[in-house]
Amino acid sequence: xxxxxxxxxxxxxxxxxxxxxxVVIPAFPVxxxxxxxxxxxxxxxxxxxxxxxxxxxxxxxxxxxxxxxxYGRHVDVVVWPExxxxxxxxEDPDAAALWDEVAQRAGxxxxxxxxTARTSHGVTRYYNTSMVWxxxxxxxxxxxxxxxxxxxxxxxPARPFFHAIVPSLIDLIQREYxxxxxxxxxxxxxxxxxxxxxxxxxxxxxxxxxxREGGQLVFAQxxxxxxxxxxxxxxxxxxxxxxxxRELGRSVVNISTVGTSAxxxxxxxxxxxxxxxxxxxxxxxVPLATTxxxxxxxxxxxxxxxxxxxxxxxxxxxxxxxxxxRKS
Numbered sequence: 001x002x003x004x005x006x007x008x009x010x011x012x013x014x015x016x017x018x019x020x021x022x023v024v025i026p027a028f029p030v031x032x033x034x035x036x037x038x039x040x041x042x043x044x045x046x047x048x049x050x051x052x053x054x055x056x057x058x059x060x061x062x063x064x065x066x067x068x069x070x071y072g073r074h075v076d077v078v079v080w081p082e083x084x085x086x087x088x089x090x091e092d093p094d095a096a097a098l099w100d101e102v103a104q105r106a107g108x109x110x111x112x113x114x115x116t117a118r119t120s121h122g123v124t125r126y127y128n129t130s131m132v133w134x135x136x137x138x139x140x141x142x143x144x145x146x147x148x149x150x151x152x153x154x155x156x157p158a159r160p161f162f163h164a165i166v167p168s169l170i171d172l173i174q175r176e177y178x179x180x181x182x183x184x185x186x187x188x189x190x191x192x193x194x195x196x197x198x199x200x201x202x203x204x205x206x207x208x209x210x211x212r213e214g215g216q217l218v219f220a221q222x223x224x225x226x227x228x229x230x231x232x233x234x235x236x237x238x239x240x241x242x243x244x245x246r247e248l249g250r251s252v253v254n255i256s257t258v259g260t261s262a263x264x265x266x267x268x269x270x271x272x273x274x275x276x277x278x279x280x281x282x283x284x285x286v287p288l289a290t291t292x293x294x295x296x297x298x299x300x301x302x303x304x305x306x307x308x309x310x311x312x313x314x315x316x317x318x319x320x321x322x323x324x325x326r327k328s
Contacts, residue, residue: 030249030293031289031291032288033290035285035286036190036286036288037076037284037286038079038263038284039073039075039281039283040253040281041079041080041084042081042258042259042274042278043067043081043084043279044257044258044280045063045084045257045258046058047059047258050172050226056086057094059083059086060086060087060098064101070283071105077108077111077188077189078103079111079219079253080221080255081222081257081261082128082197082198082256082257083115084221084257085099085112085114086115089140090139099135100135100139102133103133104135108189109132109133109134111130111131111186111193111221113128113129113131114129116129116143116145126177126178127146127178127180128198129144131144131186132187134189141187142186142187144185146177146197146198147180147181148179148199148206150198155173156176184209184210184213191288192216194215194250195219195221196210197221198222201220201222201244207248208296211249212292216250216288216290217252217286217287218251219255220241220244220252222257223256224256224259225257234256234258238254238262245264245267246267246268247296248266249289249292249293250266250289251265251287251288251289252264253286258276258277259277260276261273261280262282263282263284263286265287266287266289
């Protein structure tokens with residue numbers, strides 16, 4: 001019994017020591033270099049997969065209507081959330097004209113999300129896309145296709161197998177997004193932005209790659225509509241965005257269709273926030289940074305080290321246990 005108590009005390013002491021060390025060691029300094037004046041628009045559209053608008057195009061029209069407060073505010077870029085446009089401006093001339101109008105009236109590039117379709121060799125593939133739109137340069141000048149679509153949300157792996165088990169559930173998931181192959185950054189005019197679409201924010205590889213590829217800030221575009229008003233998913237996602245800001249040393253513009261939207265500075269502090277399920281605009285001079293933090297430089301290696309130690313501990317444990325059984 002004494003041994004067990006001693007072990008518990010030792011573990012508690014170790015946790016306390018680590019916590020104290022984290023408090024004592026100062027945060028890694030991240031100097032900023034200039035700002036980007038961002039106008040981020042939460043349209044409060046009917047963007048839910050299971051609660052779509054009455055007519056296709058209604059979401060785009062409402063998003064445009066709620067963007068009007070940005071006009072005349074001398075922004076450097078306008079940012080819309082994931083799926084803000086329910087019409088693909090690459091395929092629909094009317095949608096393209098509306099995107100043109102927004103960018104022209106704002107006097108700045110428009111960064112927005114839409115489902116895009118591309119056909120090659122007779123096969124049409126769908127992508128969850130964020131794109132930079134600049135009318136003076138012909139419309140779309142850069143884009144990011146989500147690299148890691150969410151299984152059972154944005155596509156169904158082994159669909160025939162799972163459909164045979166629960167057809168009624170699998171039939172609800174009609175999306176079949178193709179993984180993107182683009183890089184993780186886009187030139188938005190006066191800065192390079194790292195792009196994170198929805199759950200990209202929890203993807204270590206996507207987030208660190210965006211900084212390594214030159215991202216000076218992060219546009220985290222998301223659609224939280226299907227999670228409803230009575231869950232904590234949106235604030236949880238924002239909390240992760242705040243952690244990412246400190247980890248990467250980058251400002252994060254977390255912009256959602258319905259909230260929770262906020263602008264987070266590199267130190268993790270919120271400098272603007274919009275209420276959920278309420279249309280609104282955030283306009284801020286967002287700090288830019290180029291510093292590579294230790295998390296970016298060595299974070300992935302630490303992950304592999306921890307995984308290796310875990311696997312090693314399991315192997316050692318099985319080896320010891322097997323050896324004892326043989327002796328007995």
